[in-house]
Amino acid sequence: MPEKTVTAAVLIIGNEVLSGRTQDSNVQYLAQGLNDLGVRLKEVRVVPDVEDDIVAAVNALRQRFDYLFTTGGIGPTHDDMTSACIAKAFGLALLRHPKAEVLLRDRYKPEDITEARLKMAETPEGASLIENPVSVAPGYRVENVFVLAGVPRIMQAMFDSLKGDLVGGAPVxxxxxxxxxxxxxxxxxxxxxxxxxxxxxxxxxxxxxxxxxxxxxxxxxxxxxxxxxxxxxxxxxxxxxxxxxxxxxxxxxx
Amino acid sequence: MPEKTVTAAVLIIGNEVLSGRTQDSNVQYLAQGLNDLGVRLKEVRVVPDVEDDIVAAVNALRQRFDYLFTTGGIGPTHDDMTSACIAKAFGLALLRHPKAEVLLRDRYKPEDITEARLKMAETPEGASLIENPVSVAPGYRVENVFVLAGVPRIMQAMFDSLKGDLVGGAPVxxxxxxxxxxxxxxxxxxxxxxxxxxxxxxxxxxxxxxxxxxxxxxxxxxxxxxxxxxxxxxxxxxxxxxxxxxxxxxxxxx
Missing domain, CATH: 3.30.70.260 (ACT domain)
Structure with missing residues (x-):
């Protein structure tokens, strides 16, 4: 009982939730999944696709809680800026991850490998990948921060595949x-x-x-x-x- | 066009969203309603029923954005602590609002007026009430902070009745x-x-x-x-x- 309480925060990155276009459902999935593992979700934030806002929220939350999960912003388009922001928050270089590049090159025909798609292989230096059984392009972990996709199906698969790496306390x-x-x-x-x-x-x-x-x-x-x-x-x-x-x-x- | 951008934040107060028990739907309603009024929702936070966390979030968000809307925590039970926290955030006394008390006494039979129900008449000093056509116990406004119920039906009715007080910019x-x-x-x-x-x-x-x-x-x-x-x-x-x-x-x- 006087076990350590293990805490987590979720950061949702994306204009689409703030504009009301999309109804978030990732928080509930993560909340329940974390609770089963004995990790208490203590705060959620939703921020827009704005670098300063994302970096500030990542740094505030990763320092305050044992784990931080981000969702959204790791796709191939210009408004996907999560990885650049995570790198900046940690003061790390943003590099093309060799293993992630192999995964993407295995998935697409050579003529379909666009620069935009290769952007999905970029992670902060030293990140460890999180498997994406749905659409290949992986999530990743840097220290206590887990970077996940925003599309619920993919986010759920990524969370399920990283669960084993979490150390929780007694479940509530x-x-x-x-x-x-x-x-x-x-x-x-x-x-x-x-x-x-x-x-x-x-x-x-x-x-x-x-x-x-x-x-x-x-x-x-x-x-x-x-x-x-x-x-x-x-x-x-x-x-x-x-x-x-x-x-x-x-x-x-x- | 070079009109001022009017911004807002939403603060969801309640363990039930963080535990995964409840799926929030208030953010989407507020996001769309604000957008129609030319107000841009720029940040959302969800915090637990913990005084320090609520006070810190209220002060961070009300200072940064033109409007702050809180949802949840204004009911009669011990875990409803929003009003005490709003008062503390502003450094105001928490008082029984005379008009709110009249509304509640009109609604309930004298023998059903419990201390707990009268708690719903407490607001920070000088608050102006927001009508609750669903279940009478009002929301209220203090400066740029609007304090609303968490139950979606009531939250929506309160938001619709306060809309006229918001000054927006050009809608997006x-x-x-x-x-x-x-x-x-x-x-x-x-x-x-x-x-x-x-x-x-x-x-x-x-x-x-x-x-x-x-x-x-x-x-x-x-x-x-x-x-x-x-x-x-x-x-x-x-x-x-x-x-x-x-x-x-x-x-x-x-």
Whole structure:
């Protein structure tokens, strides 16, 4: 239990999320995947395709958290500037990675090897590649920073192939209880419960289901026995307030 | 055209996005709504329910951008700490707002007015309220910071009711062209085009449709005449590369 908490941040690079053109879905995938590995996602930032903004965010986040994952901006076009920014953030040269070049030359016919495509082989000096089983052009790692594609299918495949390199702490376990009680009614006793168990994180999320107002109460802890105690207390509290059996929903959605 | 660019940031407050429990959809709604008003969303951050993190992010973003919108953390429970953090960020007292209290007392029967519910009437001193037509408990504005609910339906209603208070610049117009050409092929000439028209923002986004690989090319500018010139150039470029008519997709998705 008094194990080190391992933390991570995600940096989404791309005008398309900030313009509202694209709905990001990478954060949720990474959040859940990291949680399963015992790594807590602590901050997300979305920045535009602007060098100074990207470099500043990379440096702020890689220094503050154990791991940083970037998504987007590693394609072949002029607006793909992530690799140049990562190199700048670390003060490293941007070089054509020999192994990445081989991968790309194996994939395309010689006449289809454009300068733009070879740009996808450029990484900061000393980067180690992350496999891309979907479209070949790899991601890579520099120290604690993992540089991934923005296209969800590719990002997910890259994340799955790098998982083994992450060292996490105890995964956070969770227990959810759906209660047909408005948040404003459950709030008082729930706050008391949180005070009594400061080491277990208790959250409450209102919902409307079949036109009934309710609150989903979620307890989170890396310690199963503490979680069980709080989960029982939450279910007792809900029974008191609702005067009806609640529907506990087991773990899963942390 | 040489009008001031008006900028904004969004700060999402809540463990539920960082744990992967909830998929955020507020960013896209705000991004599109702001763009229509001529306000450019320049940064998004997601931070946990931790006072120091929230205060630091509020102060960093409100000083850097013309507007800051926060979502989440203004409900009745112990994990709703946004208002206390906004007050702290501005160095203002957190007070029960008389008008907000009246709204809540009008909504609930006297016996249902809990301390927790009255917490939803607390705002930093001098805040002006933002109407909540869905569930009454209001959002509010302090200087250039707009504090909104996290539940999308409520957040959207609040944003729609505050829109009139925002002063934007020229809205960014956009033109999209779908081309059945891989990104690696279009990249070279597209980069040349971007160099020739540095004032028009050109983005490229790969897609797979009916098992065909393509690239969506998006030009963005607040200046219709410049946009038209670049849109024509993009369509000519696509015609050259694809040897077939492309399908232009008119504006809308900026």
């Amino acid at each position: 376990l969770s227990h959810s209880t759906d209660a047909y009680v408005p948040e404003g009614v459950v709030a008082g006793p729930l706050g008391e419960l949180q005070k009594a168990f400061p080491d277990v994180d208790i959250g409450s999320y209102p919902f409307v289901r079949s036109e009934r107002l309710g609150t989903c109460l979620v307890a989170r802890s890396p310690d199963q026995s503490r979680l069980d105690v709080v989960a029982d207390a939450i279910e007792a509290l809900v029974r008191d307030l609702a005067g009806e059996p609640n529907k506990p929903k087991e773990a899963k959605d942390s | 117009l956009s033109h999209s062209t779908d081309a059945y050409v891989p990104e690696g092929v279009v990249a070279g000439p597209l980069g040349e085009l971007q160099k020739a028209f540095p004032d028009v923002d050109i983005g490229s986004y790969p897609f797979v449709r009916s098992e065909r690989l393509g690239t969506c090319l998006v030009a963005r500018s607040p200046d219709q005449s410049r946009l038209d010139v670049v849109a024509d150039a993009i369509e000519a470029l696509v015609r050259d590369l694809a040897g077939e008519p492309n399908k232009p997709k008119e504006a809308k998705d900026s």
